[in-house]
Amino acid sequence: MPEVVLNSETDWTGWRAATRALVLAGVEPREVFWAVGGVPVALPDSRGSFAVSRSLVALAGQAIQAREPERFGLLYSLVWRAHAGEAVLDDPDDPDVRLARRLALAVRAEAHRMRTHLRFLPMGDRLLGWYAPAHYVLEANAQLLARRFPAEPFSVITPDSSAHWDGASLRFGAGLARVADDDTLCAWWEAHEPAILAESRVGTAVPEAEALDEAPRPLDEPAIGPVVFPIAVASALTAARREAERCERCTLCGPATQTVFGEGSADATVLFVGEQPGDQEDVIGRPFVGPAGQLLDQALEEAGIDRRGIYITYAVKHFKYEPRGRRRIHVSPSPEEIAACGIWLDAERACLRPKLLVVMGGSAARAVLGRPVAVTRERGQAMRLADGQMAFVTVHPSYLLRVPEGEAQAREYRAFVRDLIAVRDLVDRL
Ligand code: SF4
Known part of the structure; x- marks a missing residue:
């Protein structure tokens, strides 16, 4: 079985060279073994060249950056089929095309997320x-x-x-x-x-993901540049984060991987509070990087809120879950756990002194307002807190993921974006 050893996880040049040589040598996808790092193996000596569509090259260029071990073989297989005369990208239901597109989409989203975070x-x-x-x-x-x-x-x-x-x-x-x-x-x-x-x-x-985006960006869109975090505020938050990493105020620290503290702009006037980290956040150690976070990013963008200008955190800093087979199923934190974790949210509020807290979902609302909150009844309302800060209640983005797909989900998403537009307008007036 031919083995291809790439220099790195993103060895685009190496993958292209190997793909060209192997396709020309007639090596079928199931015969190729792809590896990263190690001693390079000589490729078949093949002459000639061939071309595939620009769309396929663009798709492969993005999908190859996905953290998916099978991607090299998957993309090789698509090129192999295109070389054999198949219009592979014309069939949106083709499982390989769907997977490659899903990987490319995830890469584009993550590239954008990294630049904004x-x-x-x-x-x-x-x-x-x-x-x-x-x-x-x-x-x-x-x-x-x-x-x-x-x-x-x-x-x-x-x-x-x-x-x-x-x-x-x-x-x-x-x-x-x-x-x-x-x-x-x-x-x-x-x-x-x-x-x-x-x-x-x-x-x-x-x-670059951006250069290959299917929907071109408007020319006048401002460039995303380096966001410099002032050292003074960083130090205060850093001290709180360091303390929280050792926190054992409740039992949630036991099964969870790590504390997931808030992050964002030190100059934030708006602090977004969610319930607790999810499965991916628990592993990666950063807030709102999973599916709910991606939905929140999308809604923020649609509402015209710059993600770099806000700070985002959780009411409870450890992931509470129930093991079910190989999966970890989210469990809502109890009022006692929310209360125990309140000191870290208080610390973030004290450091940042935001004008407005956007509380997303019942647990976050309980943490900030200090009482049970019926989100559907109180959503969209701005209320003054004892320390002079304002609070605005809305749903948690993970709620939108639980609404059945289709019209109901689209309606709930639009309502969430409307809430965020109201937040944006409120901040302008504060
Ligand atoms: S959930 Fe909060 S209070 Fe409980 S251990 Fe973790 S950081 Fe401490």
Whole structure:
């Protein structure tokens, strides 16, 4: 069985070269074994060339950045079939095409999410940021940032690898698996910067998700640039986050993977509060990165709220769940658990002093208002809290995912966007 060893998880050049050689050599998809890292294996000596549609190349360029082990073979199979004369992309129900499109969509969403969530700290001669992307989108996003902000040296660290732009070249080096707080990141950078930069390598170009978006973006849309997080506020939040990581005020810390603290702009005037981390947030350690988070991002964008300007957190910082087979099923936190976790939300409020708290769902509303709240009855209302801050009640985005697909779900989503537009208008008046 022919083995292809790619240089990295995003070795687009290597995958293309191998695909071309193997297709020309007549090697069927089921015969190829794809691997990443290790000793390169010689490819079949094949001559000639062939072309496939630009749409298929674009689809493969994005889907190859998905964190899906089978993607190399899947995409090879699509090219193999296209070379054999099949109009593969013309059949929307083809399972391979559907999967490839789903992967590409997830990559595009994650690339956008990373650009909107990434925060930078000023660190010596550059900006320094850490992010844990759900897919392999670092290279593509680093290319985009370097192109848009050529005079702004930066380093972006992720668990997989890191990207370093010095104003002239973009290099890639070692990553950092977990970052407890900003101080840890800065200390790690100070200790490892010379070695990481010395060992970094120039990367090969990866298709940028944005450049290949099916719907072109308006030309006048503002560029997403580095968001610099002021050190003073960062330190206060960092101290609270560090404490929360060791919290054992209730039993939820036992089965959960980690504390998921809030994140966002230090200048936020609006603080969004959800119920608790979900399955993906528990693993990744960041708030609203799962399906509910993606829906929230989409609704925020439609409502004209800049995700970079808000802070987002949970009423309860550990994932409460019930194991069911290999799945972990969400369980709502009890009033006692919400009360126990309130000190961390209070700490975030004290650091940020937001003008408005958007409480999403019953648990968040209970945490902020201190009483049981019937969300359907009180949604859309702005109310003054004892400390002068305002609260606005709406549904939790995960509720929208539970509404049966179709008209009902679309109606609920539109109502949620209307609530967010009301939030936007309210903030303008505060
Ligand atoms: S859920 Fe909140 S109170 Fe309970 S252990 Fe976790 S951080 Fe502490």
